[in-house]
Amino acid sequence: MALIVQKYGGTSVGSIDRIQNVARRVAKWRKAGNDVIVVVSAMSGETNRLIELAHSISAHPDPRELDVVASTGEQVTIGLLSMALMELGTRARSYTGGQIRLLTDSTHTKARILKIDEQRIRADLKGGSIVVVAGFQGVDEHGNITTLGRGGSDTSGVALAAALKADECQIFTDVDGVYTTDPRIVPEARRLHKITFEEMLEMAGLGSKVLQIRAVEFAGKYQVRLRVLSSLTEPDIAIDDEAHSGTLITFEEDAQMEDALVSGIAFNRDEAKVSVMGVPDKPGIAFSILDPIAKANIEVDVIVQNIGSEGTTDFSFTVHRNDLARTMDILDKVRKEIGAREVTGDDKICKLGLVGVGMRSHVGVASKMFQALAGEGINIQMVSTSEIKITVVIDEKYMELAVRTLHKAFGLDEEVQAAASD
Helix, strand or coil: CCEEEEECCCCCCCCCCHHHHHHHHHHHHHHCCEEEEEECCCCCHHEEEEEEEHHHHHCCCHHHHHHHCCCHHHHHHHHHHHHHHHCCCCCCECCCCCCEEEEEEECCCCCCCCEEEEEEHHHHHHCCCCCEEECCEEEECCCCCCEEECCCCHHHHHHHHHHCCCCEEEEEEEECCCCCCHHHHHHHHCECCCEHHHHHHHHHHCCCCCHHHHHHHHHHHHCCCEEEEECCCCCCCCHHHCCEEEEEEEECHHHHHHHHCCCCEEEEEEEEEEEEEEEECCCCCHHHHHHHHHCCCCCCEEEEEEEEEECCCEEEEEEEEEHHHHHHHHHHHHHHCCCCCCCEEEEEEEEEEEEEHHHHHHCCCHHHHHHHHHCCCCCCCEEEEEEEEEEEEEEHHHHHHHHHHHHHHHCCCCCCCCCCCC
């Protein structure tokens, strides 16, 4: 008997029919002798609706009260799914994040998980019930409802799998795995049989929407076997077939990996570039710029500093497009304090990157990338690298062309030898 955690996203539970299909799939795994914990999101579009309701009352909703409102979507789903399971003759019990004591810090709307009390879940599993848990939410030490940020149900699922030492955490979504890039842009994109945690983490950081980045971090840190697979297939598919479908996210040394230099191309349209021009070139200036940004809970990614003439430097970085206005407001004050010449913002850019553990043992990847982009007349505004990733910032209007060009240049449309059975 295995302990399986299954997470279903908003699209997977987006209607009564789909909730009933999820119930059939979950019941199948339980009837095969497995202990099953199910983590669900709100029904598709529901969280957006709830947040819009809050903003119709207040332009800047109180974060604590916003969490109270936003967390209710998952409560509806856990109740409906538990009812659907009972209709199939299967025992089920639903819980909110607070009821299972998924303890978080007090950072409302972006809380981080600190601890999970698994005693109630283990007791229900021992009694033969399927446990259905609301994703995306928890409770702080004061009993306040908290939420984990958009996509937080993935993190809830992986965290529960880690806490209960599950045999596998299955992330069911509306795609059948992780692809070399978005098939909507490159129809020739291939589904990967396996990918490493490192590669998945880099792709999530670059904007791949298949998994939330914090969920991948959790899985890698606690060695949770993670699989991405589709909830839109026939729910009565044989368990053996389903258990080997999708994409397995694993460790580099865990069996043979697909023999590829580059595993995938990820991109993010939701980016903006901020440049602080004419900054005095002296120690501590980067801290003076970025510290107020960090204190405002704004995430910064690609950072480039160019030494200019006459003792000045230009300092550029990227933020989420939604944070651009706040960032510019903060830096307007910083500019005066540090004596910078000007601050500019550009929300017409995108971030695009190549990811692959094969880069560790191969040279010339960057030059091949730059040559391919230059051949299409695509200018690179910023570059950032890590051991297994090369990221560039380019004009947003060239994004799809760049993705198609690089996918072809690195042969990602060509089938390679798959890993052995997982």
